[in-house]
Each structure stands twice: as C-alpha cells, then as structure tokens.
Amino acid sequence: MLATKENVTVKRRSKGEQTRNNILIAAIDILAHNGIKGTTHRAIANHANIQLSLTTYYFKDIQELVHQAFxxxxxxxxxxxxxxxxxxxxxxxxxxxxxxxxxxxxxxxxxxxxxxxxxxxxxxxxxxxxxxxxxxxxxxxxxxxxxxxxxxxxxxxxxxxxxxxxxxxxxxxxxxxxxxxxxxxxxxxxxxxxxxxxxxxxxxxxxxxxxxxxxxxxxxx
Incomplete structure (x- = not known):
C-alpha cells in the first residue's frame, strides 16, 4: 500500500510520542538518583542514550520537563x-x-x-x-x-x-x-x-x- 501524507504524519507522531515518553522515563530515573538539581537536559540525554538536541526539542524548559516527568x-x-x-x-x-x-x-x-x-x-x-x-x-x-x-x-x-x-x-x-x-x-x-x-x-x-x-x-x- 502506498504511504499517504496522513499515514506518514501518524507514523511521525507515533515515533515522536515514543521519543518524548523515553525522555520522560529517563528523567524519572535521574530524579530518583540525582534529585531535581541534578536533573538536567544533558543528564537525561545521556541516560536515554539520545542526542541532547532531542531533549531540548521536546522540552525547551527543564522545569516543564521535570513537571511532566513527575x-x-x-x-x-x-x-x-x-x-x-x-x-x-x-x-x-x-x-x-x-x-x-x-x-x-x-x-x-x-x-x-x-x-x-x-x-x-x-x-x-x-x-x-x-x-x-x-x-x-x-x-x-x-x-x-x-x-x-x-x-x-x-x-x-x-x-x-x-x-x-x-x-x-x-x-x-x-x-x-x-x-x-x-x-x-x-x-x-x-x-x-x-x-x-x-x-x-x-x-x-x-x-x-x-x-x-x-x-x-x-x-x-
């Protein structure tokens, strides 16, 4: 079946949601071990084994990232x-x-x-x-x-x-x-x-x- 524009959008959204969820799960682990002060974009990216740019793309504000992780x-x-x-x-x-x-x-x-x-x-x-x-x-x-x-x-x-x-x-x-x-x-x-x-x-x-x-x-x- 040919991929329509709608199908591609759904796939991209699904992958994006998964990446976002992985970032939050990594943030939960970092919060448990490092507390809020030790929960940074870099620490989360390292723990999730993803590029730092992805964490800042989905969560430009670290406070919002922490809030969503909680x-x-x-x-x-x-x-x-x-x-x-x-x-x-x-x-x-x-x-x-x-x-x-x-x-x-x-x-x-x-x-x-x-x-x-x-x-x-x-x-x-x-x-x-x-x-x-x-x-x-x-x-x-x-x-x-x-x-x-x-x-x-x-x-x-x-x-x-x-x-x-x-x-x-x-x-x-x-x-x-x-x-x-x-x-x-x-x-x-x-x-x-x-x-x-x-x-x-x-x-x-x-x-x-x-x-x-x-x-x-x-x-x-």
Whole structure:
C-alpha cells in the first residue's frame, strides 16, 4: 500500500510520542538518583542514550520537563493502585455491610485485608522503587518548588481516595481522618523499605504494622 501524507504524519507522531515518553522515563530515573538539581537536559540525554538536541526539542524548559516527568510517574503509581484496591473492594462487597458489623466476621476481614495490604506494599516496594522515590521527592520538593504543589495535591488525593472508601465500610463519622492516618502509615512503610535489598524486606514486620492499624480502623482490639 502506498504511504499517504496522513499515514506518514501518524507514523511521525507515533515515533515522536515514543521519543518524548523515553525522555520522560529517563528523567524519572535521574530524579530518583540525582534529585531535581541534578536533573538536567544533558543528564537525561545521556541516560536515554539520545542526542541532547532531542531533549531540548521536546522540552525547551527543564522545569516543564521535570513537571511532566513527575506527572507521568504519578500516572504509573495510580494505575497500579487502582488495580490493587479493586481486589479488596470486591472482597468487602461480597461480604456485605450487614455482616461486616459482626465481630467474628470483622476479625476474618482484618486478617484478609492485612494480607492483601502487605502484598500490595511489598509489590510496590519491589516493583516500583524508583517510582516511589520520585513520589517521595515530589512531596518533599513542594517546600522549595511551589509550582509542584498542585500536582502533588492531585497525586495525594488520588492515592487517598481508596483509603477513604475503605474506611467508609467501618466508620461514617471519622472517615477522612482515619483514611489520612492509614494512608500516612502505609506511605511511610513504603518509603522505609524502598532502599532495602529484596531479601532484607521484613514481610512479617510489615504485616504486623498493617494488621495493627487496620484493626484500629475497624475498631478491633
């Protein structure tokens, strides 16, 4: 088939989008290892093994490049989060809110949710350490780079949403407060473990921490 002008345009756009995406992925790696000050066009080009002119062609402003890298990183994390939480909510919906009021049922649910949450945290720590490191950088950098605050707030709210939904199964009065506490503890567990070799991650310790806070949310002793 002869290549029409439209076909050529689509192919060029596709290649251009791929190059742009590769630049952002390289920027995420550089952010994780060098921080914002060490994230330059040259460092990104070297890491992506492309010409420096390409990074400046797609992103003339390094601040915009960094912002878009943070945004892409946020999308990767929230996609994994949405998929992982679905399993927990399907489980709770199958039980029903009436049964969830029974102490014996709540104890079984606590055990199941704690196991799911432990696997969720370990998967994030082992599969996405760079993404989590960049997420942590985003949250800390807003102190000195206010331009990132809106993106950081949006990312946090997306991550917080499932925690709010979880807490609604057990408490309607303090849902947002409980969710914020639960989210903070989960996040700190993740950040503490991202620098550890996989064989040094203490699964039992993570489970105990998660089990304790989940039990507290469910008002179980």
């Amino acid at each position: 945004k892409l990183n946020s999308e990767h994390i929230t996609q994994l989060t949405d998929f992982a939480w679905k399993q927990a909510f399907d489980y709770l919906d199958a039980i029903g809110k009436t049964q969830l009021k029974k102490v014996s049922v709540k104890k079984q649910v606590r055990e199941q949710l704690s196991q799911l949450a432990t696997e969720y945290i370990i998967n994030k720590v082992t599969e996405m350490p760079i993404a989590l490191a960049v997420e942590q950088l985003l949250f800390t950098e807003i102190q000195t780079t206010p331009q990132l605050r809106e993106l950081a707030d949006q990312h946090r709210n997306l991550l917080l949403g499932p925690f709010v939904k979880l807490c609604q199964y057990f408490d309607q009065e303090n849902t947002k407060l409980d969710a914020d506490i639960l989210f903070t503890i989960f996040t700190q567990i993740e950040y503490r473990n991202i620098m550890l070799p996989v064989d040094q991650i203490d699964r039992a310790a993570i489970y105990e921490q998660v089990n304790r806070v989940v039990g507290w949310i469910m008002k179980l002793k």
